[in-house]
Amino acid sequence: MAVRKLQETNHSPDIPESWFSPLEKNEGDAEVVSRPSLSYWQDAWHRLMGNKLAMIGLVFLAVLSIMAVIGPMLSPYDVTKQNLLNQNMPPSSAHWFGTDELGRDVFSRTWYGARISLFVGIAAALIDFFIGVVYGGVAGYKGGRTDHAMMRVIEVLYGLPYLLVVILISVVMGPSLATIILALSVTGWIGMARIVRGQVLQLKNYEFVLASKTFGTKTRRIIRKNLLPNTMGPIIVQMTLTVPSAIFAEAFLSFLGLGIQPPFASWGSMASDALPVILSGHWWRLFFPAFFISLTMFSFNVLGDGLQDALDPKLRR
Amino acid sequence: MLPYILKRIGWMLATLWVIITLTFFLMHSIPGSPFNEERATSEAVQKNLEEYYHLDEPLFIQYVMYLKSVVTFDFGPSIKKSSQSVNEMLGRGFPVSFELGMATLVLAVVSGLLLGVAAALRHNGLIDYIAMTVAVIGISVPNFVLATFLIQQMSVNLGILPVATWASPRHMILPVAALATGPMAIIARLTRSSMLEVLTQDYIRTAKAKGLSPFKIVFKHALKNALLPVVTIVGSLAAAILTGTFVIEKIFAIPGMGKYFVESINQRDYPVIMGTTVFYSLVLIIMLFLVDIAYGLLDPRIKLHQKGER
Amino acid sequence: MGKILEVQNLHVSFKTFGGNVQAVRGVSVDLYKGETLAIVGESGCGKSVTFQSVMRLIPEPPGSIDSGSIFYKNKDLSKLSDKQMRKIRGKDISMIFQDPMTALNPTLTVGDQITEGLIEHNSMSKRAACKLAVNMLELVGIPDPDTRLNQYPHQFSGGMRQRIVIAMALVCQPEILIADEPTTALDVTIQAQILELFKEVQEKTGVSIILITHDLGVVAQAADRIAVMYAGKIVETGGRRDIFYSPQHPYTKGLLHSVPRLDLDDQELVPIHGTPPDLFSPPLGCPFAARCNEAMEVCTKIYPYRTQLSDGHHVECWLQDERAKQLQSGRV
Ligand SMILES: Nc1ncnc2c1ncn2[C@@H]1O[C@H](COP(=O)(O)OP(=O)(O)OP(=O)(O)O)[C@@H](O)[C@H]1O
Ligand code: SF4
Ligand SMILES: [Mg+2]
Numbered sequence: 001m002a003v004r005k006l007q008e009t010n011h012s013p014d015i016p017e018s019w020f021s022p023l024e025k026n027e028g029d030a031e032v033v034s035r036p037s038l039s040y041w042q043d044a045w046h047r048l049m050g051n052k053l054a055m056i057g058l059v060f061l062a063v064l065s066i067m068a069v070i071g072p073m074l075s076p077y078d079v080t081k082q083n084l085l086n087q088n089m090p091p092s093s094a095h096w097f098g099t100d101e102l103g104r105d106v107f108s109r110t111w112y113g114a115r116i117s118l119f120v121g122i123a124a125a126l127i128d129f130f131i132g133v134v135y136g137g138v139a140g141y142k143g144g145r146t147d148h149a150m151m152r153v154i155e156v157l158y159g160l161p162y163l164l165v166v167i168l169i170s171v172v173m174g175p176s177l178a179t180i181i182l183a184l185s186v187t188g189w190i191g192m193a194r195i196v197r198g199q200v201l202q203l204k205n206y207e208f209v210l211a212s213k214t215f216g217t218k219t220r221r222i223i224r225k226n227l228l229p230n231t232m233g234p235i236i237v238q239m240t241l242t243v244p245s246a247i248f249a250e251a252f253l254s255f256l257g258l259g260i261q262p263p264f265a266s267w268g269s270m271a272s273d274a275l276p277v278i279l280s281g282h283w284w285r286l287f288f289p290a291f292f293i294s295l296t297m298f299s300f301n302v303l304g305d306g307l308q309d310a311l312d313p314k315l316r317r
Numbered sequence: 318m319l320p321y322i323l324k325r326i327g328w329m330l331a332t333l334w335v336i337i338t339l340t341f342f343l344m345h346s347i348p349g350s351p352f353n354e355e356r357a358t359s360e361a362v363q364k365n366l367e368e369y370y371h372l373d374e375p376l377f378i379q380y381v382m383y384l385k386s387v388v389t390f391d392f393g394p395s396i397k398k399s400s401q402s403v404n405e406m407l408g409r410g411f412p413v414s415f416e417l418g419m420a421t422l423v424l425a426v427v428s429g430l431l432l433g434v435a436a437a438l439r440h441n442g443l444i445d446y447i448a449m450t451v452a453v454i455g456i457s458v459p460n461f462v463l464a465t466f467l468i469q470q471m472s473v474n475l476g477i478l479p480v481a482t483w484a485s486p487r488h489m490i491l492p493v494a495a496l497a498t499g500p501m502a503i504i505a506r507l508t509r510s511s512m513l514e515v516l517t518q519d520y521i522r523t524a525k526a527k528g529l530s531p532f533k534i535v536f537k538h539a540l541k542n543a544l545l546p547v548v549t550i551v552g553s554l555a556a557a558i559l560t561g562t563f564v565i566e567k568i569f570a571i572p573g574m575g576k577y578f579v580e581s582i583n584q585r586d587y588p589v590i591m592g593t594t595v596f597y598s599l600v601l602i603i604m605l606f607l608v609d610i611a612y613g614l615l616d617p618r619i620k621l622h623q624k625g626e627r
Numbered sequence: 628m629g630k631i632l633e634v635q636n637l638h639v640s641f642k643t644f645g646g647n648v649q650a651v652r653g654v655s656v657d658l659y660k661g662e663t664l665a666i667v668g669e670s671g672c673g674k675s676v677t678f679q680s681v682m683r684l685i686p687e688p689p690g691s692i693d694s695g696s697i698f699y700k701n702k703d704l705s706k707l708s709d710k711q712m713r714k715i716r717g718k719d720i721s722m723i724f725q726d727p728m729t730a731l732n733p734t735l736t737v738g739d740q741i742t743e744g745l746i747e748h749n750s751m752s753k754r755a756a757c758k759l760a761v762n763m764l765e766l767v768g769i770p771d772p773d774t775r776l777n778q779y780p781h782q783f784s785g786g787m788r789q790r791i792v793i794a795m796a797l798v799c800q801p802e803i804l805i806a807d808e809p810t811t812a813l814d815v816t817i818q819a820q821i822l823e824l825f826k827e828v829q830e831k832t833g834v835s836i837i838l839i840t841h842d843l844g845v846v847a848q849a850a851d852r853i854a855v856m857y858a859g860k861i862v863e864t865g866g867r868r869d870i871f872y873s874p875q876h877p878y879t880k881g882l883l884h885s886v887p888r889l890d891l892d893d894q895e896l897v898p899i900h901g902t903p904p905d906l907f908s909p910p911l912g913c914p915f916a917a918r919c920n921e922a923m924e925v926c927t928k929i930y931p932y933r934t935q936l937s938d939g940h941h942v943e944c945w946l947q948d949e950r951a952k953q954l955q956s957g958r959v
Binding site for chain 2: 053155156157158159160161162163164165167168169171172244248251252255256257258268271272274275278279281283286290293294295297298301302
């Protein structure tokens with residue numbers, strides 16, 4: 001505002017005469033205002049912190065993880081311990097989440113289920129990551145014919161109905177935790193491989209451009225400091241979003257009787273067991289596993305969305 | 318367009334072949350052949366099995382024979398029920414499942430699109446907020462949880478809708494709602510983000526510079542482009558819905574293919590599992606194919622460079 | 628000839644994550660009937676934003692027109708409702724945007740995109756509109772327009788797409804055409820053809836053209852008058868001769884010295900050192916001070932007022948002030 005006022009009145013003679021002598025010769029660039037420059041990760045972290053929903057998800061996940069570790073210990077009842085005198089008891093001070101038809105403590109079983117879910121989700125994400133990085137990396141790095149052939153394979157596999165294959169493998173191998181994780185990995189890595197390949201191609205392109213311009217030793221630094229983080233973004237997001245879909249798949253299999261076998265519990269099998277008694281009003285049998293599985297999926301989904309926004313290089317300023 | 322379609326059909330057949338082969342060898346890798354006498358429930362069944370699977374021939378011949386019968390749409394007998402073939406089960410179950418699946422798909426696509434477009438047009442407004450809350454819940458709550466919850470609320474507590482079976486349109490409401498919510502949420506989110514992205518494109522600015530009304534800009538210029546990424550995921554959503562029918566049919570006691578499939582899994586009725594898997598895959602691959610064709614119709618660029626990339 | 632567009636003291640800013648970008652900071656510029664006015668300046672100086680604001684097409688939010696007025700036919704465009712503005716866009720004032728490759732909708736036919744403006748503004752039948760569109764395509768030099776009308780943008784080359792965009796902008800016979808770097812993406816021969824086309828259309832229809840560009844060659848070839856923009860302000864305006872033969876603003880001089888010219892033999896090429904100021908917090912005084920070889924103390928403190936040098940040639944620079952002239956002549 002002050003400037004504009006001056007502009008209207010600056011014909012006025014009360015500008016000191018000395019102001020009209022030339023300044024020392026300057027070399028330009030004097031006006032470079034340095035704003036604090038944050039590294040990619042700091043910047044992304046700041047933006048993630050700004051995303052309330054993602055932060056809520058992160059907090060929930062922290063709490064869920066802690067409870068998955070200590071939850072079963074907080075309760076005096078073992079996960080598999082039956083107590084036929086205490087069948088289908090509603091939540092009380094003795095059994096915080098009630099009991100099931102064999103008198104087992106739902107609180108213990110719920111947190112045991114949390115262990116299973118989180119373990120399956122994270123294991124599946126890690127395996128997808130490794131296979132995907134190797135496959136996509138090789139395809140993108142080698143390029144040419146190798147890439148072409150490898151991508152055709154992916155195209156064929158892409159048409160495979162994911163859960164159907166998982167069911168088939170579970171049927172063949174017999175239900176167990178290892179089976180579930182293996183079955184999830186058989187088709188799960190495809191998405192990751194595609195992303196990694198795309199990112200590798202992009203990196204190769206940068207490297208080629210930079211190298212051909214002979215920018216000198218700084219090239220590698222640029223790649224490491226700027227480009228590599230940018231390409232990591234989509235991979236991290238993909239991993240975060242793999243977790244809830246693996247958790248869902250485990251619950252789904254357990255619900256169909258192909259997952260965790262009794263007497264052990266998973267959220268899916270608990271929900272499945274609750275089905276026949278739902279009509280008799282034993283709501284806690286369904287409510288607790290259903291609530292926590294939904295909460296976990298919610299948390300991973302909003303965290304994944306938040307990461308996607310935070311890590312998107314397009315949104316950087 | 319034609320070479321594009323032919324190429325797609327080629328890939329379809331390749332995928333199908335992989336599935337058949339995979340299923341066949343997986344089933345045969347089960348320790349102690351799943352097709353031998355001990356598992357069969359009667360002599361008649363055993364006879365059917367031998368005849369269909371050519372169990373006396375070497376494995377490779379069995380495989381070729383199996384391929385042959387699948388190509389002629391013969392999916393073999395059941396172990397458990399001598400009188401029944403997989404084809405008969407499919408004939409009975411498929412129409413019901415198809416009805417459930419299609420009703421779900423249509424509901425999910427239509428409501429997802431409406432929700433997504435509304436949210437994008439009121440970006441950061443109340444509608445956007447509500448739609449995205451609904452969507453995030455829809456993605457987070459597994460369909461079997463939602464189904465059970467709906468039964469408890471609507472049927473048990475309020476008593477306004479029937480608990481189970483597939484007798485009338487009223488019976489369809491709960492299962493379809495439970496199955497459609499997840500895919501609807503995914504479509505709504507994708508439509509919204511795709512629409513928002515399209516609205517920042519240069520050609521939208523060009524359209525504005527022509528003085529077109531917001532209505533025309535949205536429905537003529539933006540929507541078609543925004544639909545492209547949505548169309549590509551309808552195929553995988555169809556797969557999700559199809560597998561979803563397994564649990565939904567189990568929960569609601571709907572006499573569809575999914576119910577038979579789950580039963581056959583629990584009874585380890587391997588020939589049925591195998592036949593149904595192959596049939597399901599066929600259905601899905603046809604869905605993917607139709608989606609691809611739809612994409613080709615929507616996007617005029619596809620005719621020239623027919624890249625398989627998506 | 629009369630003024631057809633009068634922009635007065637326009638201020639436009641964008642709210643962004645990092646702060647407020649003051650993209651346009653008090654631009655005043657006139658456009659006369661039937662002339663071609665070129666707007667030149669470095670990348671990011673606010674050329675596009677200024678004229679997108681005239682069309683009221685800056686994204687709001689984050690952008691906003693903070694103050695100033697835009698007079699067209701006694702109407703202040705900056706005050707019109709969106710509905711009123713729609714009647715003017717495309718009909719009275721048309722705009723061609725920077726990138727021809729992305730300006731056309733990939734999923735609609737070219738014919739559809741050319742005719743929709745006509746149908747919207749002139750309530751024409753589809754058939755009549757198509758006829759006009761064919762004429763227009765012919766005018767911009769697209770062979771076989773009848774079949775081309777039913778094709779999609781990806782079936783055209785970049786140069787042809789730019790012609791289509793031009794046809795689209797001209798089809799309603801607007802009074803003003805704003806062309807934002809219409810030739811930057813094209814190679815030199817096509818560039819020359821497009822400029823030729825502008826001239827031809829101008830002769831036929833009398834349209835006034837605002838030509839935004841980095842390229843002084845384009846300016847020399849096509850412009851009647853030139854406005855030089857720097858850091859959100861217009862620092863010098865004048866006729867083509869004024870600007871090319873007696874530039875007064877050090878920035879204008881710098882621009883001219885930094886490009887090769889055919890009409891000067893032993894010309895020394897001098898690039899302008901440094902970079903333009905950050906528009907998040909533009910300097911108080913002359914924004915060019917940090918790069919200007921003739922800067923004085925006053926330049927860093929107070930923005931210079933506008934000095935009229937001759938009819939239609941004015942400049943905003945302290946060197947025009949009597950006191951500066953006295954001191955300098957005193958020293959020599
Ligand atoms: N949507 C936006 N959000 C934030 N800042 C913007 C936006 N659009 C433009 N700007 C800023 O406004 C300033 C002027 O931009 P403008 O596009 O007008 O430059 P220009 O002179 O047309 O440059 P070029 O020659 O590169 O096209 C730039 O600093 C730019 O960063
Ligand atoms: S006002 Fe001063 S700094 Fe600005 S251009 Fe003129 S002499 Fe240079
Ligand atoms: Mg521009």
